Amino acid sequence: MQQSALRHHSFGKPLEVLQLESIPVAEPRAGEVRVRLEAASINPSDFGMIAGTYGHLRELPAVAGREGVGVVEALGAGVDSVSVGTRVRFPGEAGAWQASACIAADELLVVPSGVPVEQAAISFINPPTAYCLLRKMVELKPGDWVLQNAGNSAVGLSVIQMARAFGLKTISQVRREELVAPLQAMGADHVVLEGSDWAKNSQQLTGGAAIRLALNSIGGESAIDQIKALGEGGTQVTFGGMVGDKVRFPTRFLIFNDVRLVGFWWDAYARRLGVAGVRAVMAEVYAMMADARLSLPIERKYPFSEYESAIKHAGEPRLGKVLLVP
Ligand SMILES: NC(=O)c1ccc[n+]([C@@H]2O[C@H](COP(=O)([O-])OP(=O)(O)OC[C@H]3O[C@@H](n4cnc5c(N)ncnc54)[C@H](OP(=O)(O)O)[C@@H]3O)[C@@H](O)[C@H]2O)c1
Structure with a gap:
């Protein structure tokens, strides 16, 4: 056959x-x-x-x-x-x-x-990646702010919906105005346009609260904006590079703001977790998919x-x- x-x-x-x-x-x-x-x-x-x-x-x-x-x-x-x-x-x-x-x-x-x-x-790549980015990279408590680019990607939409389920607040960067309303309808707290100088006003978006975690799957200027907007001691996790360019960022943020830059790769993380660990993460994903908190x-x-x-x-x-x- x-x-x-x-x-x-x-x-x-x-x-x-x-x-x-x-x-x-x-x-x-x-x-x-x-x-x-x-x-x-x-x-x-x-x-x-x-x-x-x-x-x-x-x-x-x-x-x-x-x-x-x-x-x-x-x-x-x-x-x-x-x-x-x-x-x-x-x-x-x-x-x-x-x-x-x-x-x-x-x-x-x-x-x-x-x-x-x-x-x-x-369900097998992007939702567990979003789950681990929110749950395993830094300790977050309800009310904390998370920033991400590619807000309309499958990871981005998973982050928005999971963050809402966990009581976290989100700022999502997108490239197109028409995405603002649909992302807000899915639970995004703020949706900002790339290249709009939003990073300078990020404190206004959070009501003065520091942004603890930035999720970067794009690179380029989009990633630099995130570093500028992160609060003191904040962490940027890079897990994708859609722009394909090297990121050149001002080193002052590493020195004076204690910003941390780390990476994440679900394939390697899942290998370390083993079959039982992956099943445990997927059980969390499926619980949210089954009752449509994640769709x-x-x-x-x-x-x-x-x-x-x-x-x-x-x-x-x-x-x-x-x-x-x-
Ligand atoms: N490290 C890991 O373990 C891991 C796991 C899963 C995913 N990822 C990465 O996460 C990212 C998102 O994956 P996905 O499957 O969720 O994506 P997706 O649903 O296919 O969406 C692609 C996203 O990338 C944006 N984009 C594409 N080219 C761009 C460019 N040149 N500049 C700015 N934005 C651009 C798109 O924005 P527009 O709609 O405006 O084009 C869209 O938001 C990818 O980089 C992927 O490789 C990494």
């Missing part, structure tokens, strides 16, 4: 190196299950992996895609911990942009039944056959994830 898969045989730009191919359907070995994909997401890190610039890479030829959800459709010998029909994470490391794949049963991440399938498809917009779904349109769409301004379905 054959199935479709989006693969690349060299590293490069997605539209230049990706191909829709027919590959054999794998049979689960002892201890494995075969999972049938329901929906996969398109994330910025997919493009980094396809380009060969990400923190870890796959052997070529590689199926692309890092995040998806599916249902168990076949059990290998000796598997009794899970049954056919169970909804689980679709394999990250094997590549999520394929119709089915085999996974070791003891590594499965089961999705609770109350979580909508499209939310599940985008992320979906921009559009495309079949694999229209992957070129899907990839172009994912690179355009939007508010929500683009999904691929087999």
Whole structure:
């Protein structure tokens, strides 16, 4: 039996190196299950992996895609911990942009039944990253202020909604005026426009309270504004670099304001947590998804056959994830 898969045989730009191919359907070995994909997401890190610039890479030829959800459709010998029909994470490391794949049963991440399938498809990378950024980097108490750029990204929308659930206040930087109202409707306290000199007035936004944590996934001027707005002893966590440039910032903020600059990478953090630790973080995410305290917009779904349109769409301004379905 054959199935479709989006693969690349060299590293490069997605539209230049990706191909829709027919590959054999794998049979689960002892201890494995075969999972049938329901929906996969398109994330910025997919493009980094396809380009060969990400923190870890796959052997070529590689199926692309890092995040998806599916249902168990076949059990290998000796598997009794899970049954056919169970909804689980679709394999990250094997590549999520394929119709089915085999996974070791003891590594499965089961999705609770109350979580909508499209939310599940985008639950495994950005929401746990947002959770850890808010919960694991600095000690925050209700009422504390958190600043972030890319406020309309999946991480950004997760931060807004989780912060509200935790009693934290947010300032979100965005590039487009039309995003202000929808982000406020999701619970953002303040939404500011990049390049608008907002950092000079940040004390007015917080009523004089110091900003404790800044979350940076952009770089460039956007990250420098954050450093200027952070309160004394505040921490900036960099976890993405959408601008792709080096950040040149005034060192005086490190010296006179005791600002701390650190990084975060969910892949490495999750490896350190281990399977049980990741399941514990995901349980927190799913509790919020199940009662809609956390709900992320979906921009559009495309079949694999229209992957070129899907990839172009994912690179355009939007508010929500683009999904691929087999
Ligand atoms: N370190 C980690 O563990 C980790 C985990 C998850 C995500 N991330 C990173 O977090 C970031 C957000 O990921 P996501 O999946 O949530 O993103 P997403 O939903 O795909 O949204 C992309 C965001 O990036 C903004 N953007 C794109 N190009 C930009 C540019 N040149 N300058 C300024 N803004 C730009 C977009 O703004 P517009 O709408 O205005 O274009 C949008 O807000 C990415 O950098 C990703 O790699 C890191």
